[in-house]
Amino acid sequence: MKIIAISTAFFAVAILGTGCVSNKKFAALQGNYGELQNDYKALTDKYNDCQREMSGSSTRVRSLEEQIASQRAGLRSLQEALDKCLNSSSQGNVNISKLVDEINASNRYIQQLVNSKNKSDSLNMVLTNNLTRSLSREEMRDVDVQVLKGVVYISLSDNMLYKSGSYEISPAAGETLSKIAKIIKDYRDYDVLIEGNTDNVPINKPNIRNNWDLSTLRASSVVQSLQNNYGVDPKRLTAGGRGEYNPIASNDTPEGKTRNRRTQIIITPKLDQFMELIDKAPDSAEPAPGAQPAQPAQPQTQG
Incomplete structure (x- = not known):
């Protein structure tokens, strides 16, 4: 704007002074004026270019500021995710440590059961x-001894133990x-x-109702003989009868019937010892399958 004003004033002075200025000087003044016009135009173009460049730079600055803000937001999100991950990892380490302790406790418990079973075997x-x-x-010939699933079975033949058709102990059985x-x-x-x-042959005795009675009375006779004659603690003894309902051979042959007429002395580890182990088991550990010795079927009639 200052350039325009100066040029105009200068031009006006030049015109006013034409009357007293020579043509040569006037032509020089006109040349200077043209140069000033060209300089003005060049400066105006440069100014406009600078304005456009500033506008573009401002746009780029805003874009960069937006990118910086976005990157900062992303960084905050990553930091939050990292913090959560670290917290989770810390909690995970605690859970893993607890799990390892539980596994070790379970292994110790299982080893106890294995040791107990091995000792029992x-x-x-x-x-x-x-x-x-x-x-x-x-x-x-009249005694069969077997170990089945951690239990000792001593099977005594009927002919050796009792008088024929009776539940009284035979004198010949005393030594055995x-x-x-x-x-x-x-x-x-x-x-x-x-x-x-x-x-499965029905019993025909006035004081014995059926084979249930006969099997139970015979077991009771053996229990009382062990207690009274040989000093076995009665608290350890149980008498039971299963009648004809636990055969080990077919009753269709005399040989099979002879095998079925038997009294079994079943010797088992005390259950309370295994119950103590179970009571001591870790809360999170289940007893290992098969760790507790199998028990024989309970008699259906107690003597």
Whole structure:
């Protein structure tokens, strides 16, 4: 604007002074004026270019500011996510540590059960070996000793134990029962179940109603003999009868009936020892399957 004013004033002075200025000077003044016009135009163009450049720069600055703001927001989000991840990781470490402790406790408990079972199996083998070594060949014909699922089964034949058709103990059975009683007394941590079994031939005695009665009375006779004659603690003894309903052979043959007429002395580890182990089990650990020795079926009639 100042350039325009100066040029105009200068031009006006030049015109006013034409009367007293020579043509040569006037032409020089006109040349200067033209140059000034050109300079003005160039300056105006440069000014407009600067304005456009400033406008573009302002746009770029705003864009960069928006990008910076977006990056800062993204950074905050990442920081928040990182903080959450660190907190979760810390909690995860606590949970993993707790889980490891529970697994270790469970492993110790399982090892207890395994050790207990191994000890029980070892004692059962010793018990069985001691008993079989103490019996003569003749006695072994009427006695069958087996270990099934952690339980010792001593099966005594009907012919050896009782008088025919009776539940009274035969005098010939005394020596065999004394050897069995000694084994039972040596292994005080075991319970003893005496279980009577018969064939399917109905009993015909006035004082015995059926095979249930006969099997239970026979088991009771063995229990009382072990208690009264050989000093076995009665608290360890249980008498039960299963009648004809637990056969181990077919009753269609005389041989099968002979095998079914038997009395079993079942020696088992005391249940309370295993219950104590179960009570001590970690809350989060379930007892290992098969860790508790299988128990024989409970008699249906108690003597």
